[in-house]
Amino acid sequence: MKNHISIRNVNAFYGEHQALKDITVGIPEKQITAIIGPSGCGKSTLLKCFNRLIDLTDGARVSGKIIVDGMDVLDGSIDVTEVRRRMGLLPQKPNPLPMSIYDNVAYGPRLHGTADKKKLDQTVEKYLKIAGLWEEVKDRLKSPANKLSIGQQQRLCLARGLAVEPEIILCDEPTSALDPVSSQHIEQQLLKLKNDYTIVIVTHNIHQAIRLADYVIHLYLGELVEHGTANEVFENPKEERTRAYINGTLVTDMKTDSEVNLKGNVCPFNFVYAKQALHTLEKGKILKLIVDDPTAVIEVPRGMEADGHEVLSVKQVNKTDWEIMIRKNE
Numbered sequence: 001m002k003n004h005i006s007i008r009n010v011n012a013f014y015g016e017h018q019a020l021k022d023i024t025v026g027i028p029e030k031q032i033t034a035i036i037g038p039s040g041c042g043k044s045t046l047l048k049c050f051n052r053l054i055d056l057t058d059g060a061r062v063s064g065k066i067i068v069d070g071m072d073v074l075d076g077s078i079d080v081t082e083v084r085r086r087m088g089l090l091p092q093k094p095n096p097l098p099m100s101i102y103d104n105v106a107y108g109p110r111l112h113g114t115a116d117k118k119k120l121d122q123t124v125e126k127y128l129k130i131a132g133l134w135e136e137v138k139d140r141l142k143s144p145a146n147k148l149s150i151g152q153q154q155r156l157c158l159a160r161g162l163a164v165e166p167e168i169i170l171c172d173e174p175t176s177a178l179d180p181v182s183s184q185h186i187e188q189q190l191l192k193l194k195n196d197y198t199i200v201i202v203t204h205n206i207h208q209a210i211r212l213a214d215y216v217i218h219l220y221l222g223e224l225v226e227h228g229t230a231n232e233v234f235e236n237p238k239e240e241r242t243r244a245y246i247n248g249t250l251v252t253d254m255k256t257d258s259e260v261n262l263k264g265n266v267c268p269f270n271f272v273y274a275k276q277a278l279h280t281l282e283k284g285k286i287l288k289l290i291v292d293d294p295t296a297v298i299e300v301p302r303g304m305e306a307d308g309h310e311v312l313s314v315k316q317v318n319k320t321d322w323e324i325m326i327r328k329n330e
């Protein structure tokens, strides 16, 4: 399989914090690659390196190479506008421009010099059709985009992104703000689009990754844990950590032997209390921790692994809370 994006030895830092550690991996052409892993593992950071959106974050530094069609995206001398034109981004929350449905889709083509009304009409229709929205909006193209439902707005954003004719579509949790039916719409469009586009999707949702992905990249604490075809990774992962992550995420109510609510605590107390809780358990038992301190989401699993315990899953359960499942080993 020919790679469309080749990532070589990519390291990314936010100030002192290293968010990506020596990532080398390929993204095959005209396939869907899912980037999976717990919150904070670097999924969005990797995506933002592809289209250099990371340049907009103060204090962020990236090294290594990201080769797209022979061009190194990370090379300081390349034209960033051209890089972004080649890669459409579908964000987590739909962000329609404050203008009509029509103008949203026509925005990119106009910016790139298309002024002919008839041509624009055709372009708008074409991409609204590809995004699966045409039938729902064809009679109200001049009405404001923000009158659409959230799910429709996300398909409009897809149409707007496609109208500048990218080769690659980057999606960061594109359905996490959507209801199940709207999510299904977006998933169906992505499956159709992979015939013509290379697609990279970041998702928390293992079920979504199973439905969509041809290839999977598993990140954990900024490192590449595993990369392979979706079959390999989901059916027979090479790495125990991948198996643990997938199982931990799939098993919705894993049998726990003890549960500790650490909400309201900060680090390092989270870690200290978690250690105490584990101390009272026998080897092999499973402890569930509930934390709401973003630092704990990274530091507690890291510390537990350093102590030799097994981190089975790290899962965001609502806006503020995470569940960390740990199997006692020592």
Ligand SMILES: Nc1ncnc2c1ncn2[C@@H]1O[C@H](COP(=O)(O)OP(=O)(O)OP(=O)(O)O)[C@@H](O)[C@H]1O
Pocket: 014, 017, 019, 037, 038, 039, 040, 041, 042, 043, 044, 045, 046, 057, 204, 298
């Ligand atoms: N602008 C920033 N400044 C400082 N640190 C950041 C910034 N953005 C991200 N980070 C840190 O870099 C790490 C990776 O973040 P990233 O957003 O890539 O994770 P993610 O896997 O996308 O997580 P999520 O699933 O929660 O979206 C995290 O530890 C995060 O706290």
Ligand SMILES: [Mg+2]
Pocket: 043, 044, 045, 172
């Ligand atoms: Mg993210």
